[in-house]
Amino acid sequence: MSVEIDHPLLDGRGPGWAATETRADIVALTVGMSDFLSRVVAAGERPIVVSGEFSRMTQPLSEALSAVGGHWVVRTADDGCFDARTGARLDRPESVMAAPSLTTAGVHPAFVRPAIATRLQFVATVSTRHRVTRPVRLGGVLEAASEAFTGGPPSAWGPTEPLVAPWDRDDLTEYTRRRMPLDTRWAAVAPGEHPFIGTLQAARTGEGLEETTRVWADVAGAGEARIGAIDLEARRFLADAAGIGMPLLGVAFATIGSPDLARRATASPPPEPLALLIGPPGVRASGLDVKRWAAEFGAAVVGSPRLPGVLVALGSADGGGWERLGQALGTLDPARTADLLALSPRVAAQLHDRSPESET
Known part of the structure; x- marks a missing residue:
């Protein structure tokens, strides 16, 4: 039996997952985000955080998301989505739940662009x-x-x-x-x-x-x-x-x-x-x-x-x-x-x- 998730950050939900989407430059483990993760996990589902391609995620949120089996998905402006961890292309954000292939051909070009890493x-x-x-x-x-x-x-x-x-x-x-x-x-x-x-x-x-x-x-x-x-x-x-x-x-x-x-x-x-x-x-x-x-x-x-x-x-x-x-x-x-x-x-x-x- 599905448990109702009533949360202002909820932007999408399906079998086994619930997603929130943001265009913030820095995606952090705010009070609201922490509460969202907790409610999704309590409902027996896995959270998906969807951001823009130039968003940054703080280490505390990355750790918390990983600890509950969640995913970070990037939605680009004009070329679909990809898994922020592996770079695998995704048809939709929730496709990350299916463990998409990690073949080189399936890596989104935005994932391999030069990064600010100095x-x-x-x-x-x-x-x-x-x-x-x-x-x-x-x-x-x-x-x-x-x-x-x-x-x-x-x-x-x-x-x-x-x-x-x-x-x-x-x-x-x-x-x-x-x-x-x-x-x-x-x-x-x-x-x-x-x-x-x-x-x-x-x-x-x-x-x-x-x-x-x-x-x-x-x-x-x-x-x-x-x-x-x-x-x-x-x-x-x-x-x-x-x-x-x-x-x-x-x-x-x-x-x-x-x-x-x-x-x-x-x-x-x-x-x-x-x-x-x-x-x-x-x-x-x-x-x-x-x-x-x-x-x-x-x-x-x-x-x-x-x-x-x-x-x-x-x-x-x-x-x-x-x-x-x-x-x-x-x-x-x-x-x-x-x-x-x-x-x-x-x-x-x-x-x-x-x-x-x-x-x-």
């Missing part, structure tokens, strides 16, 4: 476990990332954009606690010369509370000296993250993007892996020999001697990281590696979606 960015995902039998304080990894790349904590946080509440880890933790056992998603921002934005998702699991943090940080423009240090900064950040709660898995990338950190509906070059953190649960689950990894891959042992984790340098902004990542994971038992990556499905999906094979 800045080196740092992108990382870290999954952390907290034992609920101990006092929990969330937001530590997000704060550490902001400190590392902007020199200070986030300036504001909240569930929707614009983010207006002053950054406060205790408030964030308390509001998350009140929403349990529901999953909770927050965003934080640190404006300035080098913009920073992060998202945090908290969820109860059989092992306790799992906090998944993803961050985007502007690093440098072409020719700036900081480009050559991004791999070192990545390792320092993941080493800091290893000391917060019980780290499960972390991976850091260098990528090229736009100055405002927002997503464009255009193809982008694959990111370059910089560093990989496998926390104590992953070490145990994979049967990983910490000393051998240290010897073969120059891995740093992080955490306590009783519960060690490993931090592996993978590559730089110039490349080399995918090969080294494959070599590192290739030393593990395949079945155990699958279990390891399942500890954080979003991280596993990131690694899979951005592997060289997936780009072909």
Whole structure:
């Protein structure tokens, strides 16, 4: 039985989907958009956000849309629609539900046009476990990332954009606690010369509370000296993250993007892996020999001697990281590696979606 969706942003609906359409330059996770996504999901359907071809989508909305299995579709002025993630041509926005072909012939030309992508960015995902039998304080990894790349904590946080509440880890933790056992998603921002934005998702699991943090940080423009240090900064950040709660898995990338950190509906070059953190649960689950990894891959042992984790340098902004990542994971038992990556499905999906094979 279909559930009625009564919402001012609703512009179209069909079996299994509901769409909203906008021509805003920046499509954000506003209060109205957040409410629309929630109502569509509550009705058992998948949301579709339709925008113009030059619209930008904020990272918090992109993350929220992906988390509920939604889609971003672009409607061009005179040449139909396409899937903003793959570039696949679409007869109608709702055709995205049918997983259209990703063949080269089916890619819309607007998807492969040159984009404004002039800045080196740092992108990382870290999954952390907290034992609920101990006092929990969330937001530590997000704060550490902001400190590392902007020199200070986030300036504001909240569930929707614009983010207006002053950054406060205790408030964030308390509001998350009140929403349990529901999953909770927050965003934080640190404006300035080098913009920073992060998202945090908290969820109860059989092992306790799992906090998944993803961050985007502007690093440098072409020719700036900081480009050559991004791999070192990545390792320092993941080493800091290893000391917060019980780290499960972390991976850091260098990528090229736009100055405002927002997503464009255009193809982008694959990111370059910089560093990989496998926390104590992953070490145990994979049967990983910490000393051998240290010897073969120059891995740093992080955490306590009783519960060690490993931090592996993978590559730089110039490349080399995918090969080294494959070599590192290739030393593990395949079945155990699958279990390891399942500890954080979003991280596993990131690694899979951005592997060289997936780009072909």
